[in-house]
Amino acid sequence: MIWHIFKKDLELMWRPILAVASIQLAFVVIQLRLESVNDSAVLQQLSQVLLWLWLMASTILAITVVHQDAVPSTKQDWLTRPVRRIDLLVEKILFVFLMVQGPSIATDLVQGFANGFGTRQTIAATLARAIIVFLALTLPALALGSVTESVTEAVVLVLVAFFGVFSFTMIAIGVAGGYGHQFDPTDFTGEGWLTNALRFLLIFIGGVFALLFQYQARKTKHTRILLGSTLLVLLFSQFIPWKPVFAVQKAFSPAPALGNSVAITWQMQPDADRRTSYSQGRTENRLFIPLSVTGLPTDTLLKADKSEVSISDQHGVRLYIGTGEDVEIRNDAGKQSLSYKQTIQVPPHIFQTFEHQAVSANITYSMTLFKLQSSYALRATQDNQRMPGWGLCRSRINENETAIEVSCMQIGKGPTCASVFLEHIPSGDRNPENTACYPDYSPFEDRPIPDVMTRFRLVLPFRDISGLTKYPVDATRLAESKIIIRMYEPQDHFTRIVASPLWSMRDSASGN
Amino acid sequence: MIETHGLSKNYRSCGALRALSLKVPEGSAFALVGANGAGKTTVIKILMNLIQATSGTARVFGVDSRQLSPQQFRRIGYVSENQELPGRLTVSGYLNYLRPFYPDWDVALEREILQRFKLPGDRKINELSHGMRVKMALTCALSYRPKLLVLDEPFSGLDSLVRDEFMAGLAEQAGDMTVLISSHDLSEVEGFATDVAFVESGRLLFQEPLEALTDRVQQIKVTVERQSALPRTTPDTWIDLHETGNVLTFVDTQFSEFDLGERIRSQIEGVRDIEVQPMSLRAIFTSISRATRHVQE
Numbered sequence: 001m002i003w004h005i006f007k008k009d010l011e012l013m014w015r016p017i018l019a020v021a022s023i024q025l026a027f028v029v030i031q032l033r034l035e036s037v038n039d040s041a042v043l044q045q046l047s048q049v050l051l052w053l054w055l056m057a058s059t060i061l062a063i064t065v066v067h068q069d070a071v072p073s074t075k076q077d078w079l080t081r082p083v084r085r086i087d088l089l090v091e092k093i094l095f096v097f098l099m100v101q102g103p104s105i106a107t108d109l110v111q112g113f114a115n116g117f118g119t120r121q122t123i124a125a126t127l128a129r130a131i132i133v134f135l136a137l138t139l140p141a142l143a144l145g146s147v148t149e150s151v152t153e154a155v156v157l158v159l160v161a162f163f164g165v166f167s168f169t170m171i172a173i174g175v176a177g178g179y180g181h182q183f184d185p186t187d188f189t190g191e192g193w194l195t196n197a198l199r200f201l202l203i204f205i206g207g208v209f210a211l212l213f214q215y216q217a218r219k220t221k222h223t224r225i226l227l228g229s230t231l232l233v234l235l236f237s238q239f240i241p242w243k244p245v246f247a248v249q250k251a252f253s254p255a256p257a258l259g260n261s262v263a264i265t266w267q268m269q270p271d272a273d274r275r276t277s278y279s280q281g282r283t284e285n286r287l288f289i290p291l292s293v294t295g296l297p298t299d300t301l302l303k304a305d306k307s308e309v310s311i312s313d314q315h316g317v318r319l320y321i322g323t324g325e326d327v328e329i330r331n332d333a334g335k336q337s338l339s340y341k342q343t344i345q346v347p348p349h350i351f352q353t354f355e356h357q358a359v360s361a362n363i364t365y366s367m368t369l370f371k372l373q374s375s376y377a378l379r380a381t382q383d384n385q386r387m388p389g390w391g392l393c394r395s396r397i398n399e400n401e402t403a404i405e406v407s408c409m410q411i412g413k414g415p416t417c418a419s420v421f422l423e424h425i426p427s428g429d430r431n432p433e434n435t436a437c438y439p440d441y442s443p444f445e446d447r448p449i450p451d452v453m454t455r456f457r458l459v460l461p462f463r464d465i466s467g468l469t470k471y472p473v474d475a476t477r478l479a480e481s482k483i484i485i486r487m488y489e490p491q492d493h494f495t496r497i498v499a500s501p502l503w504s505m506r507d508s509a510s511g512n
Numbered sequence: 513m514i515e516t517h518g519l520s521k522n523y524r525s526c527g528a529l530r531a532l533s534l535k536v537p538e539g540s541a542f543a544l545v546g547a548n549g550a551g552k553t554t555v556i557k558i559l560m561n562l563i564q565a566t567s568g569t570a571r572v573f574g575v576d577s578r579q580l581s582p583q584q585f586r587r588i589g590y591v592s593e594n595q596e597l598p599g600r601l602t603v604s605g606y607l608n609y610l611r612p613f614y615p616d617w618d619v620a621l622e623r624e625i626l627q628r629f630k631l632p633g634d635r636k637i638n639e640l641s642h643g644m645r646v647k648m649a650l651t652c653a654l655s656y657r658p659k660l661l662v663l664d665e666p667f668s669g670l671d672s673l674v675r676d677e678f679m680a681g682l683a684e685q686a687g688d689m690t691v692l693i694s695s696h697d698l699s700e701v702e703g704f705a706t707d708v709a710f711v712e713s714g715r716l717l718f719q720e721p722l723e724a725l726t727d728r729v730q731q732i733k734v735t736v737e738r739q740s741a742l743p744r745t746t747p748d749t750w751i752d753l754h755e756t757g758n759v760l761t762f763v764d765t766q767f768s769e770f771d772l773g774e775r776i777r778s779q780i781e782g783v784r785d786i787e788v789q790p791m792s793l794r795a796i797f798t799s800i801s802r803a804t805r806h807v808q809e
Contacts, residue, residue, distance in 0.1 A: 001612065001613065004609070004612055008598075008601070008609045011601065011605065012598065012600050012601065068598065073596065074557055074562040074563055075592070075594050075595060075596040076596050077595055077596060077597050077598070077649075077652070079560070079561075079562055080560050080562070080585060080588065080590040081585060081610065081613055082581075082582030082583070082585040082586045082613045082614065083582065083585075083613065084582055
């Protein structure tokens with residue numbers, strides 16, 4: 001009877017389905033237009049409006065589909081009909097997946113094929129996005145629809161949930177000691193996909209269980225409590241500590257032994273004592289701790305996903321716990337040892353109180369080692385190329401004729417890390433590299449919007465209007481130059497701990 | 513066919529049903545009567561598994577009402593005053609939708625009922641008047657010849673013409689089906705019901721065959737020689753007593769013709785005349801309700 005109920009819902013809902021599909025279609029048309037007309041602010045804004053409109057309309061449509069046979073009601077005719085409730089539930093899920101998400105799936109497929117991406121790659125990316133959209137949008141909408149009888153009631157529940165989340169966040173901020181505190185340690189790290197995956201799993205378990213329970217038992221109050229509890233667990237999921245998340249990420253390392261040789265040590269200054277340098281700001285003091293990395297294989301890039309810093313006094317009493325700033329070290333030349341300075345921001349009151357005292361620092365690095373996977377060359381001007389693992393790219397000179405713009409798109413998940421530079425082929429001269437490394441170790445694209453394509457743009461300057469900078473590869477040499485893209489892939493995740501001897505935060509006379 | 517034992521339903525602190533036990537015999541036309549808010553709809557909603565009882569049990573076709581499955585619903589027809597049908601479907605569209613769910617659906621009967629009720633097949637359900645919608649619901653309930661037909665206040669908001677049409681249609685198709693009908697309008701069920709149950713404030717006052725009830729409950733009018741002869745106390749079975757001059761009128765809830773005169777004379781002195789009047793179901797219901805409320809106060 002699933003198909004029979006499906007046909008009834010289609011007869012009732014075809015108009016709103018068509019309306020939502022039209023919004024989706026308009027959005028895709030604008031996306032395609034944006035690919036040919038760069039920097040159109042009007043189109044960009046329209047695309048954003050349509051995207052949000054589609055999200056809202058899809059959610060409301062999914063809820064309305066469930067309301068066609070409302071579950072909490074005691075008046076609906078279907079309740080006293082020989083309709084198997086499991087059939088009805090399956091039909092609702094199927095209907096929403098095909099009719100609400102369907103147009104979006106279709107346009108994803110069309111975009112993939114129209115842009116020349118392979119069948120397998122297109123289907124895999126489309127399916128991955130469909131699952132993410134289902135978990136992030138459709139399933140919660142279905143669950144919400146099952147515990148409400150009208151869209152108004154659903155909106156009220158959403159507002160109540162929003163108020164709950166807002167209150168929770170405010171309380172959390174209050175407890176943590178003010179704004180600016182990052183609750184989720186995986187935010188803005190490549191490991192963020194693991195907590196997202198956990199959240200999707202929670203949504204799946206909570207959503208499916210709530211739907212099964214509500215359709216079988218019709219206990220709306222209990223199901224609402226269940227959904228509220230799921231939301232609460234989701235809120236608490238942002239407090240998952242870093243270490244277990246990174247441990248899971250380590251288990252996914254494609255080449256788990258690649259980083260075994262990597263060591264990080266406190267760099268002894270040959271001239272004097274162990275010395276750091278600092279700079280003083282109004283709200284913080286930045287310490288620059290000299291470190292050296294050895295054993296980094298050739299053509300690799302080392303990135304710290306997190307550097308947890310603790311500073312203690314000479315008796316071991318902890319004075320400060322925080323995180324160090326971003327670390328990114330590349331070894332293209334196969335050097336044995338590479339030096340760098342770890343930047344740490346210390347609150348002024350800590351610095352002023354302990355600046356002359358002997359302290360020790362302990363840095364725990366959670367690191368990822370990237371290896372050069374492939375290199376691609378693209379003509380500097382007016383070139384189009386498809387690069388496996390990187391996507392479809394087009395190069396052109398920008399309107400001011402100061403830089404080459406490389407616009408790329410990839411179906412599904414885009415590249416994670418690359419260095420890009422302009423090279424004059426005959427002479428081998430290169431312009432400064434542009435490293436674009438935004439780690440995301442997810443095996444799939446976990447960002448469901450705006451569509452299945454990942455679009456990114458690189459800018460490679462070759463002329464400075466002010467004349468202050470001279471580029472080895474300038475406008476006159478562009479015709480004989482190529483854009484070199486070196487793509488790095490994460491291979492190993494590991495932890496390194498650096499323990500310093502005693503030093504003074506202000507034992508260097510000169511600030512940086 | 514239907515049995516409830518100690519059925520109770522509380523809405524927060526308010527008791528809508530209080531240990532209600534009921535038995536609907538197979539093949540009967542069972543009228544569940546009571547004032548608005550007495551608990552009739554609550555009983556029916558529990559029987560149809562639309563809501564769950566706080567305590568007690570309800571069985572339909574021998575199955576716990578909470579466990580009613582499509583197998584049982586194929587044999588149950590349900591019509592309620594506030595039943596929500598899919599308004600954007602047409603009359604024919606909804607009948608087409610329902611048909612495959614019922615193996616015993618009789619298309620000829622469906623057409624016959626549609627014709628009888630003059631229901632326009634191409635009209636959307638939400639464009640139908642209230643009366644037409646109730647007829648539509650009845651068509652949807654009768655077309656598969658259910659073994660049990662449950663009607664919850666089906667006459668509410670219907671004009672007398674539609675009521676007559678409804679009842680005529682129902683009577684025509686009733687056959688050997690068991691009908692449970694709840695109503696506060698007793699005149700409508702009087703000519704139809706074989707059994708009756710009175711519900712008052714969530715309690716079942718009694719249930720019995722209608723014939724036995726009308727035999728048992730009669731209005732007595734006693735004329736006495738002089739006004740002072742009227743009694744100060746009367747038996748509990750005499751309710752709704754009214755005294756006008758030297759005439760006492762009351763309802764005897766345990767009426768029996770056998771030695772009627774002697775029984776009355778043992779309570780009242782100087783009886784000059786005794787007149788027995790049969791009562792309509794409405795009059796019985798009104799008298800019993802009034803007496804119950806009086807006792808509760």
